[in-house]
Amino acid sequence: MHSFGYRANALLTFAVTALAFVCAISSFSDKFSNQNPSVEIQILNINRFKKQSHGNDEVSLTLDINADLQSLFTWNTKQVFVFVAAEYETPKNSLNQVSLWDAIIPAKEHAKFRIQVSNKYRFIDQGQNLRGKEFNLTLHWHVMPKTGKMFADKIVTSGYSLPDAYR
Amino acid sequence: MDWQGQKLAELLMQILLLIAAVVSFVVGYATASFRTMMLIYAGGVVLTTLITVPNWPFFNRHPLKWLDPSEAEKHPKPEVVLSSKKKSSKK
Numbered sequence: 001m002h003s004f005g006y007r008a009n010a011l012l013t014f015a016v017t018a019l020a021f022v023c024a025i026s027s028f029s030d031k032f033s034n035q036n037p038s039v040e041i042q043i044l045n046i047n048r049f050k051k052q053s054h055g056n057d058e059v060s061l062t063l064d065i066n067a068d069l070q071s072l073f074t075w076n077t078k079q080v081f082v083f084v085a086a087e088y089e090t091p092k093n094s095l096n097q098v099s100l101w102d103a104i105i106p107a108k109e110h111a112k113f114r115i116q117v118s119n120k121y122r123f124i125d126q127g128q129n130l131r132g133k134e135f136n137l138t139l140h141w142h143v144m145p146k147t148g149k150m151f152a153d154k155i156v157t158s159g160y161s162l163p164d165a166y167r
Numbered sequence: 168m169d170w171q172g173q174k175l176a177e178l179l180m181q182i183l184l185l186i187a188a189v190v191s192f193v194v195g196y197a198t199a200s201f202r203t204m205m206l207i208y209a210g211g212v213v214l215t216t217l218i219t220v221p222n223w224p225f226f227n228r229h230p231l232k233w234l235d236p237s238e239a240e241k242h243p244k245p246e247v248v249l250s251s252k253k254k255s256s257k258k
Contacts, residue, residue, distance in 0.1 A: 001173040075199035
């Protein structure tokens, strides 16, 4: 501590160490928030359901997504990424996950929303298994904190089925 | 900066930064604002820098008192004798 440079160096080191601890505690404080997100997804319409020329089934549908994810936001949350995936089982794959729609929620004010959209990404099966297929629509979310570990969770809503014939 | 001043500067630096960290976290958590926390902590670091890094006069209150050169000449250094003899004489 005998010179300007040594004091500046010691101060910077200590300051950054303390900052790391503050960030760790901030991240830890998230554990005390209780999260109770809710979501309801309805299929308003099957817009198109056909076999592609090279043989895979493709569906276009309109979704009504009514979600309340406000409880995911704490003071340490930067943003939340959400996506809706159709999940179903086929003889070839025990779990197919097809992302239909996604969004980035930048703030708590935008975390309660209701939108009606047709699928943003194409819903294509690996094969011709979609006629009469029962499937789940799952809302997945990834919480990106300002400091700390990212974490993900999901809500599964089940009981949807596709028509028995192409249209 | 003298010896006492160096000790004081280090102690002040650590205490002030810890206070800044605790205050910023408490205020940030209470107002649910990460930005406020960072601004308070940054302010604390700047304040600590201003207080402890420059060589302020109050770090120099305990100057070392060296002997006057003339005084030193009156008491010449003890002559260097063979180390073995010195040790034995001490015992």
